[in-house]
Amino acid sequence: MAEKVAPPSPREITTKPRVSDRVFRGTVTGVGMLSLLILTLIGLFLALRGFQTFKSEGISFLTGYKWESVTSDSGKVTNVFGVGAMLIGTVLIALVALFVGVPLSVLCALFLTFYVPDRLKKLLVSVVDLMAAFPSILYGLWGYFVLMPMAEYWAKLLYKYLRWIPIFDAPQPFFERSPFIAGLVLAIMIIPIVTSVSREIFAQTPLDRIQAAYALGATRWAMIKTVVLPFGSSGVVGGAMLGLGRAFGETVAVFSVLNVVFKANFHILYGAGGNVASMIILKWGEAVGDETKALLAAGFVLFVLTLLINMAANSIVKRTLKSGK
C-alpha cells in the first residue's frame, strides 16, 4: 500500500552567479585591470609633461648630443635638449653588461642544473636569488670602492694589448668611471635574472631526450650540446633581453661608477660615458621649469624603450617554456 508522495516541485537550475559572487568577480576584475591603468597612466603623464620638449626639440631630442639650459643676462633662457649621447651610452653600457653577464649566467645556470649535487644546488640558487634582492645602491657602493680599482687595472691591460681593436682604444689613458666599469657592475646586476630564467628553461628540457642522449653514450657535454642548448637557446635569448631591459633602466648603481659626459663616446675604456637614467638624476637637482619637463621627456623615452624590450623578452621566454610541455 503505497502512500502517495507529492513529487518535489521542479527546481530552477541556473548558472547565474549569486550576488556575492558577482561582487567578488567584479571587484577582482576591477583590481586586475588597475595594473593596466597604472601602466597607461605612467606613459600618459610622462608624455604629457614632456610634450612641450618633444614639440620644441623635435627629432633632435633623440639625436642631439647637447643638453644645455642657459639663462642670459637679459633673463632669456636658451634651451637645447638632446639625449642622443645618453642613448648611445646606455646601449654601449648595456652591451658590455650583456657581453660579460650572459655567458657567465648561462654557464652558471648549466652548472646549477646539471653539475651540482642537489643539496648544494638549493644553497646556490638561494644565493643567486639573494643577489637579485641586493639594493642597487649596494652595488653602486661596492662597484665604486671595490670593483673600480680592479677594473681600472683590467682596463689598462686591455688598452695595452688590445688597443688595435677600435672599441678598446681611448683618446687619453683615463680609465676611471668608464662605460666598461659601469658595464661590469651592470653585468653582476643582471646575472641573477638571466641565470634564473635560463635555469628555469634548462630545467624544462624534456627528460626523455636527456635520457636518450645518455643512453646513446653521450658525455654530459655532448648531451648539453645536442639536447639542452638547442631546446633552451631561444629562452636564453629571452632571458638576456630581460637583462637588457634591466640594464637600460638601472640608475643608482650606474650613476655611482660612471662619469656622465654629453658627448658621443664609443671607446668603452675611456672614462666618459652616458646613460639616460643616470643623466636624469644628475640633472634633476638643479633643474627648473623647462629642464624638468625635458627630464620627464627623457624618462618617457626610457619607459618606452624598456617596455618594448621587456614585452618582446617575455613573449620569447613564454613561448620557450610552453614548447617544453
Added chain:
Amino acid sequence: MTLSAAQVAPQKPWQSSPKEMAPTFLLLLASLAASVAVVAITPMKGKLAYAFLFFIFGTASLSIRKWRIRGRAAAADAIVSSIALTGATLVFTPVISILATTISHGVKGLHWSLFTQTMFSASYQDPISAGGLLHALVGTLYLILISMILSVPMGILTALYLTEIKGPGANFIQFIVQAMSGVPSVVAGLFIFASIIVTTPIKASAIAGAFALSILMIPTVTRTAQEVLLLVPNDLREAGQALGATQWKTVATIVVPAARNGLITATILGVARIAGETAPLLFTIGGSDKLNWNPFKDYQGALPFYVWKGLLMGTPESIQRAWTGILILLILVLLLFVAARTLGGRRMKSK
C-alpha cells in the same frame, strides 16, 4: 625468500672513489705549482695572472688525462666542466666580496646612538659618533608600511583574477603585469612626481615615496602570489563548489587560507624588492635629515637616501656613514629574505 637489509645496501658505482680522485687532486696541485712558477719567471704578475694560468693549466691537464683514459669526447666534457665551474665561481665571487666588504666597512661605524639620534644637529662630515639614522629608519618603516597597505591587496587580488577568475583578459593582464615588473625604478619616481606631486596637494613626503615604490612592488607581489595560488590543488576548489559554496566562499575560506604562507612570502619578497630602492625616492620624499613622524606631510628621510647622501658627499666620514647605513639596510634585506625562504620552505614540506 625476502632479501635481507644487508644485501640491498645502496651502492653508487658511478661515483669516483678516493683512489680515482687522487690523480685529479694531484694534477690540480701541479697546475697550481706550475702557475706560480710561470708567474715567477715571466713578466706576468698579479692575482689575475695566477687565476688565469691556474685555469689554463688545470683544464689542460685534466682534459689530457681524460683523453688518455676515455678518448676525445671525455676530454671535451672535462674542458666544459671546468669552464662551467669557473663561470659559476665568477658569479659567486662578487657576492662574497660584497658581503665581506659591507660587513668589514660597516661594523666600524656601528654604535648605539645611531638608533636614537638623527642628522638634524650633525653634519655628514662629522665623525660617525655624532648624529644617527633614526630619521631614516622611521622613514623606511613608513615607506614599507604604506607600500604594503597599497600593494599587497592589489597584488593578491590581481593574482586572484589571474588564477581564479581567468577572465577573457587574463592573458593580457598577465602580460601587463610582466611589463610592469620591467618599469625602471627611476621612471616610477618620475611618474609620481609628474602626476601626484605636481598636480595634487600631496607634496614630497613618505606617502608620495610609497606610491612610487608600490609601482615596483605590485608586480612582484602579484607574480609570487600567482605562483602560490596555482599550487593550490584544484581538488580543493572543486570540493568547495561541490559542497554548494559560491566562488567567493570557496576562495575566501579554502583557497586563500590554503595558500596563506605563500601569500605572506609574496608580501615579504615584495618588501625586500623595495626596501633598498633609491632612485624613486630621489624624486618623491625630499630626503630630510630631521625626524618626521607625519607620513603625509613634509620631507621624509629613508635609509637608502641616507646612504646616497653619504656616498655623494665623498668625505671619509660621510662614506663611513654610507657603509654603516648600507650594512643596516643589508641586514634588513637579509632578514626579509630568510623569512621568505623559511615560510616558503615550510609550505613545500607540508605538501
